[in-house]
Amino acid sequence: MGRGAKIEIDYLARVEGETALTVELDGAPLLQLKIFEPPRFFEGFLVGRKYNEVGDIVSRICGICPISHMTTAILAVEKATGIQVSEQTTVLRHLLAVSQIVASHLVHLYTLAMPDYYGYPGITGMLERFPDEMARFIRMKNVMNHLSGLIGGRPLHPVTHLPGGFTSIPHPDEFGGVLEELRSIRADAEQAVRDVVDFQLPEFFAPCENVALNTENRYSFNEGRIVSDRGLDISVDDYDAHFKEWEVPYAFAKQSAIAGRNIFRVGALARLSNKFDELADRTKSLAHEVCAGLREPNHNPFNNNLAQSLEIVEGIEQCIGILESRVFEEEEIDASPEPGAGGAATEAPRGLLYHWYRINRKGVVEQAKIVTPTAHNFLVIERDLKELVSERRDLDRGKLRLLCEQLVRAYDPCFSCSVH
Amino acid sequence: MSDGKPRIGVFKYSCCAGCEFQLIFFQKHVLETLGKVEIVFCRMLQSGGVEEGPFDVALIEGTITEQWQIEQLRKIRSVTTYVIPIGSCAVCGGVPAIKNNEQEYTIQSRVYEDTSRLTSIRAHSVDQYVPVDGYIKGCPMGERDLAEFVTSLLLGKRPEFIQYPVCVECKLQHNICVLVAYHWPCMGPVTNAGCGALCPSHDRECYGCWGPMKNAHARALANRFAKMGLSEEDICRRFTEFGEPTVEWKPGQVRRWDVVQK
Structure with missing residues (x-):
């Protein structure tokens, strides 16, 4: 390859948000993920807003994971202001989180990632060749949206969720209806895992620390300690003491690292690497059957696709389990905020998400901090790209370029979130 | 084409x-x-x-x-x-x-x-x-x-977009008016409809996410909020969450933004 060889992707399509990518191939590859998504300054204008507006506002950070931002912010506000919630609220939040994670994974796998593996520019051209896959995708997506919408009022930017709980609870019959629908897509979900296996994901070894929220005996998303497969185990309250964030000149997103530790990864693959044993039996047996070898901490970032597909199965099983065993009742929201500061972390579809707020005696936000999964993954995406390019630099330029795009998409990054 | x-x-x-x-x-x-x-x-x-x-x-x-x-x-x-x-x-x-x-x-x-x-x-x-x-x-x-x-x-026809306030949809849903009956600071009267009165149907007041309705009477609603006991800052926040730069909601946006000062 000649001097000055370079791969430039000036606008990465089929990801959420706007970014460009420059890879210089001479010598040690120089790599920059130029996230030019315009900043919207959420942490700036949240200052001065009321504690009970925060959830509604931050849900607008992201159109794929609004529920994650909303829930994390509300958990952080509750932590800061000492608002307590019922056990029912926690269960509903879990359902809401799972419904969105499954929907988000579906969107990523079928419309953002899949075209890469079959040589299409996008989903529009694929409808004719993959009618079954597309029908399956839309069936599952509709059911998950139905569940999010039932609890939240609407699937995108829900309205019922406030500090203290939910303003209204759906009628048991409505939950019954969605339970039937969930049962009807079980087979579809298992097929989704096989669809992803059919992608024939590239082999690539890029080890790093896998970081996720973890609770004992449960594959949870909204609670737990921050752990890793290399021994990290900290309380969410200590997040700021361990995680550092800084600005880079070529991107509006910030980079993030854990003090005193090596590079790390968050997301579905990181969750699976930490919590495989907590999966439902059905998901576990499917994982063994269809994708043996994913069990151990996995170091192929392309396998994030596979991990997402397994979480689709897991999520649907969890929703069915909860809806079969519970009845939800109307309850009053009792929220009287005290001044204070506090943070919360959840597992968004793309990984660890952190919100922190300080709220004054008027219930007004004085300071806000938001660190998104893609900010957590920023460094590792660049590192993996560098290694991929060094390893395969003799590949045809077009193929290498596609491989780079596939790698970035495998992380399912959300650049709108990362800049916010 | x-x-x-x-x-x-x-x-x-x-x-x-x-x-x-x-x-x-x-x-x-x-x-x-x-x-x-x-x-x-x-x-x-x-x-x-x-x-x-x-x-x-x-x-x-x-x-x-x-x-x-x-x-x-x-x-x-x-x-x-x-x-x-x-x-x-x-x-x-x-x-x-x-x-x-x-x-x-x-x-x-x-x-x-x-x-x-x-x-x-x-x-x-x-x-x-x-x-x-x-x-x-x-x-x-x-x-x-x-x-x-x-x-x-x-x-090839001209589209008919919804151009009436959330209140109309709320009535069609047979909701009790949360502004009149419960004194919740509902933005419904000045907000463009289309959501199906989502928030009032889910036991909370409209927060205006569809933005201003054409010719909305923001000042009247802001005065109403003030009579209900909302502070100037709270009223301003309601009118600036969606549609800060709009003329329709301008009368509700009092610019005394000193809440952050302790």
Whole structure:
């Protein structure tokens, strides 16, 4: 390859948000993920807003994971202001989180990632060749949206969720209806895992620390300690003491690292690497059957696709389990905020998400901090790209370029979130 | 229109991209719609595409917060028959325009230490910079207006967008008026309908996410809120969450933003 060889992707399509990518191939590859998504300054204008507006506002950070931002912010506000919630609220939040994670994974796998593996520019051209896959995708997506919408009022930017709980609870019959629908897509979900296996994901070894929220005996998303497969185990309250964030000149997103530790990864693959044993039996047996070898901490970032597909199965099983065993009742929201500061972390579809707020005696936000999964993954995406390019630099330029795009998409990054 | 199929371009500016998702996953209509139109440019949906146009329709999502966006927007306008802002950000500034309540530098310096490389300008809606041919309102944009628009486009008729306040839909839902009966600070009377009175139907007051209704009487509602005991800051917050830069809600936006001072 000649001097000055370079791969430039000036606008990465089929990801959420706007970014460009420059890879210089001479010598040690120089790599920059130029996230030019315009900043919207959420942490700036949240200052001065009321504690009970925060959830509604931050849900607008992201159109794929609004529920994650909303829930994390509300958990952080509750932590800061000492608002307590019922056990029912926690269960509903879990359902809401799972419904969105499954929907988000579906969107990523079928419309953002899949075209890469079959040589299409996008989903529009694929409808004719993959009618079954597309029908399956839309069936599952509709059911998950139905569940999010039932609890939240609407699937995108829900309205019922406030500090203290939910303003209204759906009628048991409505939950019954969605339970039937969930049962009807079980087979579809298992097929989704096989669809992803059919992608024939590239082999690539890029080890790093896998970081996720973890609770004992449960594959949870909204609670737990921050752990890793290399021994990290900290309380969410200590997040700021361990995680550092800084600005880079070529991107509006910030980079993030854990003090005193090596590079790390968050997301579905990181969750699976930490919590495989907590999966439902059905998901576990499917994982063994269809994708043996994913069990151990996995170091192929392309396998994030596979991990997402397994979480689709897991999520649907969890929703069915909860809806079969519970009845939800109307309850009053009792929220009287005290001044204070506090943070919360959840597992968004793309990984660890952190919100922190300080709220004054008027219930007004004085300071806000938001660190998104893609900010957590920023460094590792660049590192993996560098290694991929060094390893395969003799590949045809077009193929290498596609491989780079596939790698970035495998992380399912959300650049709108990362800049916010 | 080649093969009679309308050529559509979709452009994203400063926003969450939720409207584009709403568009791509147009629920039950997605398959038939994709067959009837030609999406020539939409980055979230497909690689490549023709950025330069010409387009029969350009759907614009997001608030305008950068100079390059204005320049691109003007180019789009010059090669497009119908320019349609989609969603509150593009229609009325939406959530990103909350920042207009304070000095740009104050806002920026809370987020970045090095503000010298930032190029952000005040947040404004699309129609502040180019003439537009209609609005698909909502946050995210409403399915009913989207369906109406796509159908009208295919039939060659003028679309009938919803232009009445949330109150109308609330009455149709047989809801009790939360403003009159419970004294909740409901934005329904000044907010464009289309959501189906979602919040009042779920036991909370409307927070105005669809943005201002045409000719809304914001001052009257702000006075009402004041009589109910809301502070000036609280009233201002309600009128600035969606639609800070709009004339309709201006009378509700009292600019005494000193709440942060302890």
